[in-house]
Amino acid sequence: MNGILALVIAYFLGGIPFGYLLVKLASGKDVRTEGSGNIGATNALRAGGPAVGIATLLLDAGKGYLAVWLAALLTNESAAWMSAAALAVIAGHAFPVFLKGQGGKSVATYAGAFLYLTPLPAVAAMAVFIITVAVTRHISAGSVLAAGTSPIGVWMIQHPPAAVLLASVFASCFVVYRHKSNLERLRAGTESTFTWKHAAGGPVRQVWRHR
Numbered sequence: 001m002n003g004i005l006a007l008v009i010a011y012f013l014g015g016i017p018f019g020y021l022l023v024k025l026a027s028g029k030d031v032r033t034e035g036s037g038n039i040g041a042t043n044a045l046r047a048g049g050p051a052v053g054i055a056t057l058l059l060d061a062g063k064g065y066l067a068v069w070l071a072a073l074l075t076n077e078s079a080a081w082m083s084a085a086a087l088a089v090i091a092g093h094a095f096p097v098f099l100k101g102q103g104g105k106s107v108a109t110y111a112g113a114f115l116y117l118t119p120l121p122a123v124a125a126m127a128v129f130i131i132t133v134a135v136t137r138h139i140s141a142g143s144v145l146a147a148g149t150s151p152i153g154v155w156m157i158q159h160p161p162a163a164v165l166l167a168s169v170f171a172s173c174f175v176v177y178r179h180k181s182n183l184e185r186l187r188a189g190t191e192s193t194f195t196w197k198h199a200a201g202g203p204v205r206q207v208w209r210h211r
Contacts, residue, residue, distance in 0.1 A: 023047045061108040
């Protein structure tokens with residue numbers, strides 16, 4: 001029963017739409033009607049500014065980490081239940097009951113969940129993300145490449161139980177699939193690029209444009 005409880009908690013934790021809530025509080029906007037319509041950190045950044053975007057990123061990652069930590073606590077660190085909780089929290093973010101299933105692409109929640117489950121490979125995946133975004137200026141490219149290569153890192157660095165490796169593969173495929181529209185735009189050369197610039201005499205702001 002503890003394992004089932006861990007999955008239920010993980011799903012509902014994942015379903016907390018931090019991007020939606022923070023943008024609504026900060027600006028009164030519905031993040032689902034702004035930019036890409038996504039509730040994740042990238043679109044929250046567009047709709048609410050840097051503070052909202054960073055807070056959304058940290059909270060979305062935090063709920064992933066917390067879900068797996070609670071599963072470890074409830075199931076005596078069962079690899080199978082922890083892996084299942086990682087998938088449940090990712091699913092909760094993507095299909096939140098609180099927003100009638102209209103969720104995000106689960107990148108930050110995926111990162112947080114696997115930061116607990118497979119810490120060193122997760123750090124390696126974050127490095128892939130940062131380098132890719134720095135080179136391409138496409139957050140979607142960084143997300144897809146980091147997620148797509150993550151199972152390789154899990155296998156090579158951690159040599160985990162089969163349940164953990166399978167969860168990594170499934171979660172990676174899911175995150176990549178959620179970016180299918182971004183991949184189409186990347187192929188077409190119309191995907192938004194991201195840069196940071198200093199506004200004259202003002203704070204750092206984000207600039208989104210199309211090539």
